[in-house]
Amino acid sequence: MTADPNAPTPTLPLSAEQLLTTTRAVRKRLDFDRPVPRALLRECVEAALQAPSGSNRWAMQFVIVTDPERRRALADVYRAGYALYREMDGVYIGSVDKGDEELNRQQQRTARSADHLAENMHRAPALVVACAPGRAEGDVAPIRKTTLLGSVLPGMWSFMLAARLRGLGTAWTTVHLFKEQDAADVLGIPNDAVTMGALTPVAFTKGTDFRPALRPDPDSVIHWDRW
Ligand SMILES: Cc1cc2nc3c(=O)[nH]c(=O)nc-3n(C[C@H](O)[C@H](O)[C@H](O)COP(=O)(O)O)c2cc1C
Numbered sequence: 400m401t402a403d404p405n406a407p408t409p410t411l412p413l414s415a416e417q418l419l420t421t422t423r424a425v426r427k428r429l430d431f432d433r434p435v436p437r438a439l440l441r442e443c444v445e446a447a448l449q450a451p452s453g454s455n456r457w458a459m460q461f462v463i464v465t466d467p468e469r470r471r472a473l474a475d476v477y478r479a480g481y482a483l484y485r486e487m488d489g490v491y492i493g494s495v496d497k498g499d500e501e502l503n504r505q506q507q508r509t510a511r512s513a514d515h516l517a518e519n520m521h522r523a524p525a526l527v528v529a530c531a532p533g534r535a536e537g538d539v540a541p542i543r544k545t546t547l548l549g550s551v552l553p554g555m556w557s558f559m560l561a562a563r564l565r566g567l568g569t570a571w572t573t574v575h576l577f578k579e580q581d582a583a584d585v586l587g588i589p590n591d592a593v594t595m596g597a598l599t600p601v602a603f604t605k606g607t608d609f610r611p612a613l614r615p616d617p618d619s620v621i622h623w624d625r626w
Pocket residue numbers: 422423424425492509512513516570571572573574575612
């Protein structure tokens with residue numbers, strides 16, 4: 400029996416609340432050996448395009464790398480950026496002291512997982528880079544910077560939520576931007592005209608049971624009526 404090409408994509412039975420609270424940065428549970436159909440990646444981009452964008456300009460572009468050699472080249476740039484990041488005391492995820500034993504344990508687990516991703520990034524069946532057409536640097540109005548990335552990053556998060564719904568794992572990453580020109584060169588991106596937002600690996604996850612993580616009490620971050 401052949402599969403019905405018009406059948407809807409199977410999605411996980413998650414409530415909206417579960418989707419929002421269990422979409423984790425997946426690094427150690429990415430199944431590098433299972434191919435990801437292009438149709439699924441396209442569906443995630445379709446969801447991303449429903450996100451807000453400044454002046455409704457839909458100013459988001461996605462470079463989706465599946466070619467193994469290019470994945471390897473991009474992952475090499477990522478690793479070079481990660482090596483710099485790892486030396487940054489107080490910035491590197493494993494050097495941040497949360498001032499609490501349980502939180503520090505979670506932080507160290509995340510650091511090991513980030514190290515693991517850096518070593519294995521090239522093995523993900525797809526690497527996706529969200530881009531904003533334009534640059535907003537130097538002496539430009541702050542609103543231009545906010546609008547530029549603000550028109551792409553919500554879409555990227557929607558991409559990740561849509562991926563999770565389809566059994567795919569993602570992890571928001573940025574350290575390739577320490578070597579921005581090198582990353583742009585690998586991808587053929589005109590670095591003077593396009594801003595790269597985030598890079599994520601995409602792969603099916605090993606298991607689909609992800610849980611909410613430790614987070615601050617909402618009252619500690621809310622400023623009612625004024626800062
Ligand atoms: C702006 C930003 C940059 C990030 N850069 C990286 C990165 O370069 N590498 C990485 O492994 N994770 C990166 N992360 C992922 C964070 O480590 C992750 O979101 C955080 O630890 C929470 O993980 P959790 O959702 O699994 O709890 C980044 C996240 C954000 C929002």
